[in-house]
Amino acid sequence: MSLYDDAVLVLKGYEGQEELRQAYLDHLAAHPDGMWKACGDGHITASAMVIDPSRGRVLLTLHKKMRMWLQMGGHCEPQDTSLQAAALREATEESGVAGLTLLPGGPVRLDRHPIPPPCHCHFDVQYAVLAPPDAVHAISDESLDLRWFAYDEVATVADESVVRLLEATRARL
Numbered sequence: 001m002s003l004y005d006d007a008v009l010v011l012k013g014y015e016g017q018e019e020l021r022q023a024y025l026d027h028l029a030a031h032p033d034g035m036w037k038a039c040g041d042g043h044i045t046a047s048a049m050v051i052d053p054s055r056g057r058v059l060l061t062l063h064k065k066m067r068m069w070l071q072m073g074g075h076c077e078p079q080d081t082s083l084q085a086a087a088l089r090e091a092t093e094e095s096g097v098a099g100l101t102l103l104p105g106g107p108v109r110l111d112r113h114p115i116p117p118p119c120h121c122h123f124d125v126q127y128a129v130l131a132p133p134d135a136v137h138a139i140s141d142e143s144l145d146l147r148w149f150a151y152d153e154v155a156t157v158a159d160e161s162v163v164r165l166l167e168a169t170r171a172r173l
Contacts, residue, residue, distance in 0.1 A: 001074055001116075003035050003083070003086075004028065004035050004081065005030070006081070006082045006083060007028060007035060007044055007083055007125070008025065008028060010082075010083050010084075010107065010125065011024050011025050011028075011125075012025070012107060013106065014106060014110070015104050016055055017109070017110050020112060021110060023112065023123075024044070024110060024123050024125075026043075027042060027047055027123055031043075031149040032051075033085075034123075035076050036075075036076065037075045037119065039119065040118060040119065041120065041121070042112075042119065042120055042121030042122065042123055043075070043076075043119065043121075043122065043123065044076060044083070044086075044123045044124075044125060044132070045072075045073060045074055045075055045076065045122045045123065045124045045125070046073055046076060046080075046083045046086035046087035046090060046124070046125050046127070047070075047072060047073020047074070047087060047090060047091075047124050047125070047126050047127070048071060048072055048073060048087040048088065048090065048100075048102075048126070048127040048128060048129045049071040049072075049108070049126070049127075049128045049129070049162075049165050049166060049169050050071070050072060050091055050095050050097060050129055050131050050135075050142070051103075051128055051130060051131065051134075051169055051173075052099065052130075052131045052133075052135065052148070053128070053130070053173055054133060055148075056150045056151050057149060057150050057151065058071075058148070058149055058151070058166060058169075059072075059095055059097070059131065059137055059146065059147070059148050059149075060137075060146070060147060060149055060153060060154070060157070060158060060162070061094055061095070061140075061142070061143040061145070061146050062143055062144040062145035062146070063142065063143065063144070064141075064142050064143060064144050064146075065116075065142075067093065067144070068089075068158070068159060068163060069147075069149075069157045069158040069162065070158065071126070071162060071165060072090050072091040072093075072094040072095055072132075072167070073087065073090045073091070073124065073126070074090050074094075074142075077089070083125050083127075084102055084106070084127060087102070087125070087126075087129070088100060088102055088122060088129060091129045094140045094142055094143060094146075095131075095137050095140075095146065096136070096137050096138025096139070096140065096146075097132075097135045097136065097137050098132075098136075099131075099132040099135075100129040100130065100131060100132075101129060101130050101131060102128075102129055102130075102153040103127065103128040103129065103130060103169065103172055103173070105172060106127075106140055107126055107127055108126050108127060108168045108169050108172055109126040109127050109164060109165050109168045110124065110125060110126065110147075111124045111126055111161045111164070111165070112124065113161060116173050126165050126168075126170065128157075128165075128169040137172050145167055151166065151170065154166050164166060
């Protein structure tokens with residue numbers, strides 16, 4: 001199964017955010033290249049909130065280009081076999097944490113947001129991953145910083161999309 005086909009199946013099976021979910025599906029129907037960064041009208045991305053529920057904290061990255069505290073994530077790559085695999089790969093690469101595991105149940109949220117040119121829009125499919133108790137993180141080339149934040153600190157450093165993702169993740173737990 002192609003990554004495009006996986007994305008369509010994942011989105012068709014996603015419950016909630018009906019209008020936004022349909023916008024994702026409409027975008028893919030209109031753009032056969034809608035999985036890839038090269039699609040100038042926007043493309044699907046995969047992200048994941050790294051969470052340590054035993055300590056009540058999440059790991060966020062200070063994104064180098066955006067200069068914002070965000071969850072891990074980014075563009076799909078040709079070697080990705082599924083959206084969840086892309087999200088797990090991105091979380092592992094950007095956090096440096098070994099042994100991350102996907103929170104069961106598929107995507108936690110969808111978030112469509114504008115981005116600077118040459119791309120115009122990310123159709124982000126957001127997952128959550130559980131960090132092992134002894135997680136050790138390492139800053140990647142895409143980050144200025146990487147830091148654990150207590151749940152109640154997230155709203156003071158991150159935007160509403162990250163806060164909503166944390167709320168949805170905690171509800172899933």
